Amino acid sequence: MTSVDQTRKRRKIRAVLASGLVLGVGAAITLAAWSDTVWGSSTFGTTGSDFDIQGSFDNGTSWDDYLSPATAGTMTFAQQADALVPGEPVYQLVGLQEVENNFGADIELSKDNADGSGLANLVTVAVADAGAGETAPACDASADFGTGVTIGAASTSMLSTTVEANGFRWVCFSAELAADATVEAGGLESQPILWEFAATSTE
Known part of the structure; x- marks a missing residue:
């Protein structure tokens, strides 16, 4: 080499x-x-999404939850629903309020049960949307009532309406004994008629 x-x-x-x-x-x-780490932590709950619809059966003087048929609010109707006379309607105002201020609600009002007494086909009830203000409105013959149903009718949807978050909704009821009712209808009493205000939250 x-x-x-x-x-x-x-x-x-x-x-x-x-x-x-x-x-x-x-x-x-x-x-x-180099090495480095990032960690995250979270908790879960429903405290920020509370939802509560309360009702009033005394023109807004008091409000409560009335959560079941056993604790239903008493609807007495002005002019006494237990003293009906033919052709003379009586009225009841019901207030609804959302109290948590997180969600509004869609409201479906239904008559829940059917009466089986002698008044079943003689007493007709109708409802009207009476407005959304905080102050209780008038509930009388001037209200725009929908089609009435007898208390003997099967479970029936009566009204669809809404209530805003922290807002109010008023519903006016009318009940009337048929104008052609005879004296045989005197002294009768119906079963308790239940009315359900079913609320579904909306954003």
């Missing part, structure tokens, strides 16, 4: 060794890479 060939061989070896040193430094940097 000539001296020139030996010189070239030594240069190649140095180049390979130099490459190895560079690779070695690179591997060392990779092994010493």
Whole structure:
């Protein structure tokens, strides 16, 4: 081997060794890479989405939840619903209020049960949407009543309406003994007629 060939061989070896040193430094940097961590924590609940519709059966003087048929509010009707006379309607105002101020609601009013007394086909009830103001409105013959149903009719949807979050809705009821009712209808009393105000929250 000539001296020139030996010189070239030594240069190649140095180049390979130099490459190895560079690779070695690179591997060392990779092994010493930075590390860091981010953590998150959350809790869950419903305290910010409370929803409560309350009712009033005394022109807004008092409000309560009335959550079941067993605790239903008493509807007495002005002019005494237990002293009906033929052709003379009596009236009852019912107030609804959303008290949590998170959601409004769609309201579906239904007559829940059918009367089986001698008054079943003689007493007709109709309802009217009486407005959304805070102050109790008038509830009388001037209200815009929908089609009435007898208290003997099967479960019936009577009215669809709404109430805003922290707002009010008033419903006026009319009940009337048929104008052609005879004295045989005197002294009778119906079963308790239940009215359901079913509220579904809306955004």
